[in-house]
Amino acid sequence: MGKVQFEEPLQFLHVVGFHPSIENKFSKIRKCLSPLIIATLVIISLLELFVHFKGIETCSRASESLIVQYQVLHKFKVLLTYKSQMARLIESSSKFWNLDSFDGRFKTECGHIHTLLGRFFRVYKCMMLLMTLQYVLRKIIFKSDLPLASTYGETQGFSPTVDLILFVFHCVATFTVLHVIIGFDGLFFYFIGHILSEVQMLQSAFKIVQFKDNDFVISIKHHQFVLSYIHNMNQVYSDLLLQQHLSCLFGICFGLFLLSEDGMPPDLSHMCKYIPYILSFTVQTFTFCVIGSLIISWTSEIADAIFYNGWDKSEAYGYKHEKMFAINRAQVATKLTLGGFGKLDLISFTLVVKNAYSFFTFINTIQDE
16 A cells, blocks of 8 residues: 555545635635634534523533534634645655655555554544534434534523524534544644654664665755654644643543532443543543654654664765764654643643543542532
8 A cells, every 4th residue: 555645634624615725716615614604603602601501510511512613713723824834744745755765665664654544544534424423313313402513401492493493504513523623633644644654764764774875865865854844744733732732631621520520439321421521532632642752752763773774884984974963863852842832742641631630639529528
């Protein structure tokens, strides 16, 4: 299997008018309608929250809808603000090495990253589609008179006409969110997959490179290009990663509050409803943190690959300055950041879990008193 193609997630962004490289009249119309739909959904949800507010429980139930809407709005912000930068990232990916570079030595070693990524994206699409269908069909199956996207059980329903209008709007908004999330997240994961495969190819190249031709110089230049690519990607996604981190933390905290609302240990109905809710935010945070840790560790390992190769060959000493420069550069961790406040790694994940546990302990203490 070859490398995964960016067009797969971009197809979903194109449906909502946010393909970074396509700009026509019809896409501009979709680009205006999509944020308008989500903004309307947020307004309706906030009105429901404030008009029918009945304490912290209302906020907790509202978080099931509002946190997702908050994340989607930030995705729209990135797509609007960094459209040209994202287009350049996609265009620059053409400079990545092919898997058949260096006589095809990378095909087996590095190709599995793209194979796994392609399978992951297919599973991710199916999972998101099933969740969306379940979210839409739940109203029909259980004959609820409340439109799910904009109410949290605080009202007694609407007239049949208003209820139908809100349900149709709910369906449109839900599938808009589906395309934005799959397209945006898929594009991010594809960027990461390409970067990790390039880093792995660089490690292999520095281990096998010969000094009698220009392969070493080519590898040095490509190393600088990959590091620059990661830096440019971080400029696009850094603020979003921070907002994603914070929103997941709030989601976990609200989920823990709802889980322990009627005391500990929770009953079976609370566990079945809110443990998956908590796990979804936890897994989401863990996935992004693992990605950040892989980038840090793999890029740092390039220094060892350069250092432990070639010193037994006399030709290597003709490139000693280049080797030292590349080693020094690789020893400085290349990373994704959380809005400039910290690194995206497993340590940041432990901080989220620690803060959520502190909140959980605080809530239990209040309830016991």
